[in-house]
Amino acid sequence: xxxxxxxxxxxxxxxxxxxxxxxxxxxxxxxxxxxxxxxxxxxxxxxxxxxxxxxxxxxxxxxxxxxxxxxxxxxxxxxxxxxxxxxxxxxxxxxxxxxxxxxxxxxxxxxxxxxxxxxxxxxxxxxxxxxxxxxxxxxxxxxxxxxxxxxxxxxxxxxxxxxxxxxxxxxxxxxxxxxxxxxxxxxxxxxxxxxxxxxxxx
Numbered sequence: 736x737x738x739x740x741x742x743x744x745x746x747x748x749x750x751x752x753x754x755x756x757x758x759x760x761x762x763x764x765x766x767x768x769x770x771x772x773x774x775x776x777x778x779x780x781x782x783x784x785x786x787x788x789x790x791x792x793x794x795x796x797x798x799x800x801x802x803x804x805x806x807x808x809x810x811x812x813x814x815x816x817x818x819x820x821x822x823x824x825x826x827x828x829x830x831x832x833x834x835x836x837x838x839x840x841x842x843x844x845x846x847x848x849x850x851x852x853x854x855x856x857x858x859x860x861x862x863x864x865x866x867x868x869x870x871x872x873x874x875x876x877x878x879x880x881x882x883x884x885x886x887x888x889x890x891x892x893x894x895x896x897x898x899x900x901x902x903x904x905x906x907x908x909x910x911x912x913x914x915x916x917x918x919x920x921x922x923x924x925x926x927x928x929x930x931x932x933x934x935x936x937x
Contacts (some may be wrong), residue, residue: 770792773792773794774790774791774792776793777791777792777793777813780793780796780797780799781793781797781799781807781813783799783800783801783805784799784801784805784806784807784822785801785804785805785806786805786806786807787807788807788808788809788810788811788834789809790809790810790811791807791809791810791811791812791813792811792812792813793813793814793815793820794812794813794814794815794816795814795815795816795819795820796815796819797813797815797819797820797821797822798815798819798820798821798822798823799821799822799823800821800822800823800824801822801823801824802824802825802826802828803824803825803826803827803828803829803830803845804824804828804829804830805822805824805829805830805831805832806830806831806832807832808832808833808834808835808836808853809834809835810834810835811832811834811835811836811837811838812836812837812838812839813838814837814838814839814840815840816839816840817839817840817859817860818839818840818841818859818860819840820838820839820840820841820842820843821841821842821843821844822843823842823843823844823845824844824845824846825844825845825846825866827846827847828844828845828846828847828848828849828865829845829847829848829849829850830843830845830848830849831848831849831850831851832851833851833852833853833854833855833887834853834854835853835854836851836853836854836855836856836857837855837856837857838857839856839857839858839859840858840859840860840861841857841858841859841860841861841862841863841891842860842861842862842863842864843857843862843863843864844862844863844864844865844866845865845883846865846866846868846880847865847866847880847881847882848865848882848883849863849865849882849883849885850882850883850884850885851863851885852885852886852887852888852889852905853887853888854887854888855885855887855888855889855890855891856889856890856891857891858890858891858892858893858894858895858911859893859894860893860894861891861892861893861894861895861896861897862895862896862897863883863885863891863896863897864896864897864898864899865880865881865882865883865898865899865900866878866879866880866899867879867880867899879899880899881899881900882900883897883898883899883900883901883902884901884902884903885897885902885903886902886903886904886905886906886907886921887905887906888905888906889903889904889905889906889907889908889909890907890908890909891903891909892908892909892910892911892912892913893911893912894911894912895909895910895911895912895913895914895915895930896913896914896915897909897915898914898915898916901915901916901917901918901919902918902919903915903918903919904918904919904920904921904922904923905921905922906921906922907919907920907921907922907923907924907925908923908924908925909925909926909930910924910925910926910927910930910933912928913925913926913927913928913930914927914928914929914930915929915930916929916930917929917930919932920932920935922935922936922937923935923936
């Protein structure tokens, strides 16, 4: 919590282009009160989450449908301003979200397992879905489902889609509107439909 206060104060001064002063510190107390209220409101909005980290802030009203297990780490921001963030687990599904992540209007659905590391960013309308839901040949049958793994420091652009069985390596970037059907190596940039690696840094 001490680190959060330091970070928020630094951000508060930067946003206002101001130097540290008694008046600024006094006004910052009101900012902290608003932040504390936001943390409490988030607890209510994410009450269906099984395990919630100490510092999680939901801006707007995310939709949570939990028939499996959902774990959210600490220092996580879940925004539903541009688009409503949706966290869904189906029966037996597991969704794990690590620390220091920013989810901005994404749809994340776990029928089997979706694992998200630390320091990741998800743009508006991005989708992470580990199941086909319906069989390709017989639409009345259940589709295939395979685990999705998103490692640390990954950036998923707006309207990108991550499909079943994909692992995205540490530090990778998925461009806007891409559809990822195969693994993406660490520190690579992938783009297109289906997504292909267009740049890879060592």
